[in-house]
Each structure stands twice: as structure tokens, then as C-alpha cells.
Amino acid sequence: MEPDPITEAALRSLHDIATPEPVSWMPQTWGWGVLAGALLVMLALTGIRWILRYRANAYRREALALLNVIDGQLRNPATRRDGIRELGEVLKRTALAAWPRTEVASLSATAWVRFLEQHDVDGAAHALERLVDDFEYHGAEVVADLPSNVCGDLVVAARDWIERHHVPA
Template sequence: MSTLNKDSLLPLNPMHLPELPSWFPIAWGWWASAGATLLSILAIWLIYRWNKKRLAPKKTALRLIQAGEKPAEAFELLRQAALCYYPREEVAKLTGKEWYAFLDTQVKAPLFLDNYDVWQVALYSKEPLGNASELVSHCSQWVNEALPPKRRRTKVG
């Protein structure tokens, strides 16, 4: 039997392992993913802000129309809301039946031209009307349906 002699072993240094790979610098794929994520967040934020700004006149008009009780005030707010969304050159010059026809072309069911005489009494009479709440609801219905314009409808005037 052979016995190992302590002197016969070679003196070896302990094993040195390489360092663990670090996270930095990050590979280009991670940079691309981070950039795409940031661009997506920025795009979503910009669209949200644009949409909020675009719908602000509509929301304000609806809030004020529903808070009021007089058809004349609701009708004036409706005109102001329409001027926010439609070209001023086309809408500002409309009066009388042309204005009512424009309003009716922007919604599915006509609300104003069929009630022309009722609206004239409501706008120019000092006495309160019994159907004032119905006329105010017509204004808020128009603002809900017609604003913002989905597409260009028939040109009036």
C-alpha cells in the first residue's frame, strides 16, 4: 500500500472564480424596451390631454344648460358651444330658420325646426312657459349628440 506523503502534494493556490456579471451596462434591447415604454406613456398622456381639452367646451355647456331653467339662456349656451366646434364663418351668420335647420342637420332626430314657433315664443316672451324644461332638455340633447362633430355634415348657408 502506498501512503501519500504530505510532501508529495503540490502546493496549489485556492481556486479564484470570476466576478458575477453586472447589470450595467444594460444591453441595447433593454434600452429599446425602456424607450418604447416611455414613448407609449407619453403618447397616451398627450392623447388624454388633447381629448380633455377638446371636450371641455361641451362639458361646460352641458353643465351650464342643465343648471339653468330658462330656454333663452340654454339656447344662447347652445350657440356658444356650437361656435367652439364649428367654423365661425359658417355658424355665426346663421339666424332664424337657417339656424334651426343647421341645428337639425347635426343630430339624427330634428329638435328645433319642427318647434320653430314654440322656440320663438320661448326666446322672446317675458312670461314663463309650461314646456320650458322640455326646451332646455332639447338643448342639452343637441349638445350631447352633435358635439364634438363626428364628421363634416351638410354645409348650411
């Protein structure tokens, strides 16, 4: 059976469905371009600021790594005296890294405790006062007999001070 001529003419005149062009991802107005540029600049500035802060706090990371070693020394009565001495040394080195040498190097005893308290945020310097005033200058037998909780408190206070001391800009 042959299709009728009208149907054949209608079928020949049919065209494929026309699909529209895909929508462009490019912004249609200049405002979107400005917004995208501003976002890129803000991301770059945030990244640069993070890198600068990371580098500026390298001394803190180094001091905290040394503090982990000292914590092990303080747990052992045989090495406790060395640990106490090194704990004071790490605190002083941390302060020397953050403040000018002329401001920190000559500090000792009460002046050193006052410095630790002035730059302390959480009050950790009160526990460190005992380290500076008492333990650093006692004989090995007095320090070796210290209870481990006192040494643990010193490490916690030192860690808090190292992590949270405030350095003016």
C-alpha cells in the first residue's frame, strides 16, 4: 500500500526538532566579573595572610615539639632536674623569638615572672612562677622528689603560655 500523496508531502516537509544553543557560563553583565575578581583577590589575600601567620608561629611549633621531649624527661625522676632546667630554657627561647632581645634577655626572677604574666592570656604564668622562683635553682635531690603531678602542671602551664601568649603587632 502506497501512502497517499498528501501524507508523503507532509512527511517530507517535517524538520528535526531545533534545540536551543547551550546557555553560556560567562556572566552576562560586567558586575558579575567584578564580583568574581573581588572574590579572587580576597581569597589570595586570605591565603597570603594564612602563610604569613603560619611562618610567624614557627617558633611556637618548635617550642611545643621541645616541650614534648621535656615532658618525657619530667616523668623520669633521674632526668627531672634536666627537664626543669630545659623547661625554663624553652620558655626563655620562646620569648626571645617573639620579642626583641633587649627586652627579654636580661629578665630573671621577679622581672621574668612579671613578663610572663603580662603576656599571658589565660593565667598560666602563675604556675610558671613556681618554676622560675623555686625549682630552677634547687639541687637535684629536691627536684627529683617532686610529685609527677607538679611536673605535669608545669608542662601544661608552659604549653598554655607558649600557645596563647600575646605578642603585640
